[in-house]
Amino acid sequence: MIHGRKVIGIIGGMGPMATADLFTKIIESTVAASDQEHMHVLIDSNTDIPDRTACILQGSDAPLAPMVESAKRLVAQGADVLIIPCNTAHYFHPGVQAAVDVPVLNMPEISARYCAERGFSCVALLSTAGTVRAQIYEPYFEKLGIRLLHPSKVGIDNLMYLIYDEVKAGRIPHPERLYPEIVALEEQGAQAFLLACTELPLVFQGGGRVPFIDPTLLLARAAVVEAGGMVKE
Secondary structure, three states: OOOOOOOOEEEEEOHHHHHHHHHHHHHEOOOOOOOOOOOOOEEEEEEEOOHHHHHHHHOOOOOOHHHHHHHHHHOOOOEEEEEEOOOHHHHHHHHHHHHOOOOOHHHHHHHHHHHHHOOOEEEEEEOOOHHHHHHOHHHHHOOOOOEEEEEOHHHHHHHHHHHHHHHHOOOOOOOHHHHHHHHHHHHOOOOOOEEOOOOHHHHHOOOOOOEOOOHHHHHOOOOOOOOOOOOOO
């Protein structure tokens, strides 16, 4: 803890661009008039962590051990609160939290509270197949009485292509392939779209009839508050 504020640790590398996006959003969300008023952030961008979706679909917990190693490394370096810029990786959140004595903020839980505060009763989840399979978001939304809609199989396949074959591969993303699915989810009653993969906020900037919610931004703002900083309105 420095100057009465906690140090934020990012368990990163899942993927690198999503990690950088979270760090940028921490900076952009913080009320600060000088370098010294920004948050102290430690980043462990461990790209050796196995793919979370692939492991969930295979029934493997291989990502947990390296995630715990990153968490312990950050705590040893002085982190007082940890955050994970990967929605699918939150499947392993309980194991990471059990391994350290500092809070590990929970992005799905934070997102559910945000949706409830805004009165949404039906939200569409745009995510990886692993997040859908593991029902990472469902418990938090069900607890607050919010219905979650999912894309069709074709829609999820298109999401996976966009995330893995375009954004993670460093290629120009083509989100237009998802537009028919977005329209279909709107027709099913979606009041908002949750960009529940940290690569998706890099593609979708909103501007449609139904709002896009960025869990990465919500996590960034929650981390600033948890660490004792002030967030911009």
